[in-house]
Amino acid sequence: MIVDAGLGVAGLLRRPVAGRVVSVHRKAAYLRLDTELVALVGPDVDPGPVHVRCTALPPCRVGEAVSGDGGRLAAAHWALRGPGAVWWGTTPGPLALAARDEALVREALVAGEVIATAARALGRGTEALVAAVGGRGPGLTPAGDDVLAGVVLVDRAAGGPGVEDRLQALCAGVRTTEVASAFLAWAARGQSVAPAHDWLHAVAAGDRTAASRALVRLHALGADSGRHLAAGMALGLGQLPRVVSQTARAGAGPGLRHRV
Structure with missing residues (x-):
């Protein structure tokens, strides 16, 4: 059934x-x-x-x-x-992401060559990231694409519907496996696996318990796919402006969480 x-x-x-x-x-x-x-x-x-x-x-x-x-x-x-x-997954809105808990974001960053390469490339923009890590690595979903999917998911959540066409075009240009292509395409539409959405909501709300639980579930995905996806989301959040205020945190409630 x-x-x-x-x-x-x-x-x-x-x-x-x-x-x-x-x-x-x-x-x-x-x-x-x-x-x-x-x-x-x-x-x-x-x-x-x-x-x-x-x-x-x-x-x-x-x-x-x-x-x-x-x-x-x-x-x-x-x-x-x-x-x-x-x-379908929901994502926090831009104000909620701006009020994220940076300590929780850092916990998702893990060591690795692909992640280090992605961090360097991302400073030059998403296009540079695609060129640096797209399709890189073995398996159903190469590590580079897992990282890219995390960054793209955050970009879609932070930028809203207006960025979707650009992200879809970038992801469609990645030469990779059929499985990775499907997950990248849906990341560009703001959709990923459930623990990725749960982690974003928990980090935006500063909920340490929920963030830790979601991260454990992410790390259990595949050999390293979930770890790279989580690290990609953390890298993406690190590129966003951060606003620390009660007003922003209060405005990040259910009314601003949009379905995508």
Whole structure:
């Protein structure tokens, strides 16, 4: 049974669709439905923009055909009832990010060559960052793209809808894996995995307990993907002006948190 689906793929589950399984991993199976990448995951995996969370991960086989009719997603040897709830992440508004807790931001910075390279490049702008780390590293989501996704998510939250087209164009120009491309594209739209959104809200609110919990969840993602994503968000926040005032902190409440 399908529990929920991220904003990037929820629509696919509500109409007729066809595709194939393209890869199978311990905690996820990636499908290509029509032209969109979908990650089937179990209930112990956090929500994300291309995640379809199921009560149990089905026994997918690479290359097998998959089809959906708007209420059921199935292959030859398994079927999932859906379409499930729609999940999307929210981000703090610019004023809330300006009133962030810098000590909590620093806790997300970890040592590493890619992160050091990203920090140097980011001082010259997001375009320089893309050139320096885009597509850099092995794996489903190279480390450079994880860092870039974190920076882009913060840029989208801080800049609002007006920056989305620019960020999407930058991310579309990165030569990388299909999985990384999908997550970069959705970061440009303000969507990432759930603990990334939780961490941004906690840092903006100065909530140390919530920030620590979100960071632990981030660090548990992949071999190093979550660590690099968190570091990217920290680098992105470090580029933003900071305002320390009760007025700004008070204005960062639910009324200014926008859905993206």
